[in-house]
Amino acid sequence: MLFGFEWDLSSPLAFALSILPILLIGMWVTIQAAVLGFAVALVLGLVWAVLKAARSRFIAWPASVVTEFIRDTPLLVQLFFLYYVLPEYGIVLPAFMTGALALGIQYSAYTSEVYRAGLEAVAKDQHEAARALNLSAARTFTHIVVPQAVPRIVPAMGNYLVSIMKDVPVLSVVTVLEMLNVAKIVGDRTFDYLVPLSMVGGLYLIMTLVASAGVRLLDGWLPKQGIPLK
Amino acid sequence: MSDPIIKFDKVVKRFGDLTVLDALDFEVMRGEKVSIIGPSGSGKSTVLRILMTLEGIDGGLVTVGGEPLWHEPGPDGLRPASEAHLRKMRAQLGMVFQQFNLFPHMTVLRNITEAPVKVLGLSKADAKLRAEELLERVGLADQAQKYPHQLSGGQQQRVGIARALAMRPSILLFDEPTSALDPELVGEVLNVIGQLAEEHDLTMLLVTHEMRFAREISDRVCFFDQGQIREEGTPEELFSDPNEDRTREFLKAVLD
Numbered sequence: 001m002l003f004g005f006e007w008d009l010s011s012p013l014a015f016a017l018s019i020l021p022i023l024l025i026g027m028w029v030t031i032q033a034a035v036l037g038f039a040v041a042l043v044l045g046l047v048w049a050v051l052k053a054a055r056s057r058f059i060a061w062p063a064s065v066v067t068e069f070i071r072d073t074p075l076l077v078q079l080f081f082l083y084y085v086l087p088e089y090g091i092v093l094p095a096f097m098t099g100a101l102a103l104g105i106q107y108s109a110y111t112s113e114v115y116r117a118g119l120e121a122v123a124k125d126q127h128e129a130a131r132a133l134n135l136s137a138a139r140t141f142t143h144i145v146v147p148q149a150v151p152r153i154v155p156a157m158g159n160y161l162v163s164i165m166k167d168v169p170v171l172s173v174v175t176v177l178e179m180l181n182v183a184k185i186v187g188d189r190t191f192d193y194l195v196p197l198s199m200v201g202g203l204y205l206i207m208t209l210v211a212s213a214g215v216r217l218l219d220g221w222l223p224k225q226g227i228p229l230k
Numbered sequence: 231m232s233d234p235i236i237k238f239d240k241v242v243k244r245f246g247d248l249t250v251l252d253a254l255d256f257e258v259m260r261g262e263k264v265s266i267i268g269p270s271g272s273g274k275s276t277v278l279r280i281l282m283t284l285e286g287i288d289g290g291l292v293t294v295g296g297e298p299l300w301h302e303p304g305p306d307g308l309r310p311a312s313e314a315h316l317r318k319m320r321a322q323l324g325m326v327f328q329q330f331n332l333f334p335h336m337t338v339l340r341n342i343t344e345a346p347v348k349v350l351g352l353s354k355a356d357a358k359l360r361a362e363e364l365l366e367r368v369g370l371a372d373q374a375q376k377y378p379h380q381l382s383g384g385q386q387q388r389v390g391i392a393r394a395l396a397m398r399p400s401i402l403l404f405d406e407p408t409s410a411l412d413p414e415l416v417g418e419v420l421n422v423i424g425q426l427a428e429e430h431d432l433t434m435l436l437v438t439h440e441m442r443f444a445r446e447i448s449d450r451v452c453f454f455d456q457g458q459i460r461e462e463g464t465p466e467e468l469f470s471d472p473n474e475d476r477t478r479e480f481l482k483a484v485l486d
């Protein structure tokens with residue numbers, strides 16, 4: 001029994017059906033961790049991108065070093081760091097929060113690159129036209145650059161949402177009960193790993209297909225010329 | 231017409247090791263219509279871009295309306311211009327780009343009204359009125375709600391002209407305004423520029439390869455070669471009876 005659901009070992013099908021609610025609970029945790037981590041990555045990535053674009057080298061350089069460091073170290077290292085080191089300094093977060101934060105930090109290094117590339121892809125022409133019209137730097141950024149960068153940024157971000165989902169099982173090492181961890185516990189207790197693990201594979205396939213389709217839909221729906229301003 | 235509205239005084243411009251303008255002297259009088267011709271890479275665009283404050287200078291002095299453009303008075307003489315000074319100076323100039331450079335995510339109307347509202351502080355209604363008058367003038371009165379990608383290149387460039395005019399510049403810079411256009415669309419843009427050339431007060435600086443057009447509308451034509459004005463004169467003088475071999479060669483090459 002797990003989460004109040006009994007398993008039925010009479011046949012593989014009955015077993016599969018009986019543990020489906022258990023795995024769905026795990027899947028819900030996976031989705032939450034991915035979405036929360038993604039949200040952190042979106043915000044933190046933007047912070048890095050802005051810092052890296054700073055005129056002052058004393059700001060831009062450390063930001064580059066930090067993001068490079070994050071990118072070049074495994075997610076597990078960041079996770080252990082947060083999980084074991086933070087409590088030494090009196091910061092105790094629930095395992096789920098720690099895990100989502102680690103995911104967010106890891107992916108912020110990637111999303112910062114997406115922001116940077118998206119903003120830089122807005123042609124120099126556009127900056128020059130805005131300058132020739134004497135538009136302020138702030139107005140140029142918010143009303144000329146950003147609306148044209150968003151359609152380039154969104155699809156790439158969507159792909160990171162999909163890969164963040166696939167990284168959530170790493171959180172099982174700090175006891176987060178995401179889908180794979182739940183399946184493993186079911187296997188440990190029933191001595192049948194094949195059915196729960198196959199189901200995890202299938203559910204992952206569904207999740208990533210749905211997310212990818214969503215990204216593609218969004219991409220097709222976004223105006224290629226930039227977000228129209230009325 | 232005695233004092234120049236634009237003056238380049240021994241202006242030097244380098245890109246790395248490449249000296250594009252080497253002590254260029256150049257003057258334009260108020261209301262004058264000047265065409266700049268010359269081979270590719272001779273520094274024609276650079277001259278316009280320096281005036282539009284898109285490129286800085288490495289030496290010499292540029293003045294616009296008698297005031298230094300890239301410098302401002304400081305306690306010990308001239309110092310490099312601040313952004314505030316550049317903003318003030320820029321208000322006198324407008325530019326029409328070879329690739330139009332319209333804002334693709336804004337309607338034609340919004341392309342034209344954005345800067346008058348945000349920079350000049352016009353009300354939206356006044357800016358719209360001004361834009362509609364200009365669209366009428368460039369023959370696009372019925373296209374205000376379209377987006378740039380829904381227009382032909384010739385129409386886009388006419389919007390580009392209207393957008394620049396909406397800021398009421400006293401100097402209008404054209405950088406090869408018809409070079410990116412299909413041949414059959416060149417005429418409609420030249421017509422609009424030709425009408426502007428009738429305006430007495432507007433100073434126009436036109437970089438172009440349209441020799442016949444330059445001949446028709448210009449008060450003066452300058453032949454640029456290797457960052458220098460190799461030869462200048464009235465269209466008659468320059469086109470019919472050039473003094474320099476380089477000018478003759480260039481004209482022969484482009485007119486054939």
Ligand SMILES: Nc1ncnc2c1ncn2[C@@H]1O[C@H](COP(=O)(O)OP(=O)(O)O)[C@@H](O)[C@H]1O
Pocket residue numbers: 245248250268269270271272273274275276277
């Ligand atoms: N941003 C830049 N960086 C380096 N070289 C440049 C840049 N802009 C222009 N140049 C060079 O300066 C020279 C003059 O350019 P330009 O003024 O555009 O010539 P034109 O408009 O007469 O064809 C060319 O050799 C060009 O390659």
Ligand SMILES: [Mg+2]
Pocket residue numbers: 274275276406
């Ligand atoms: Mg040029």
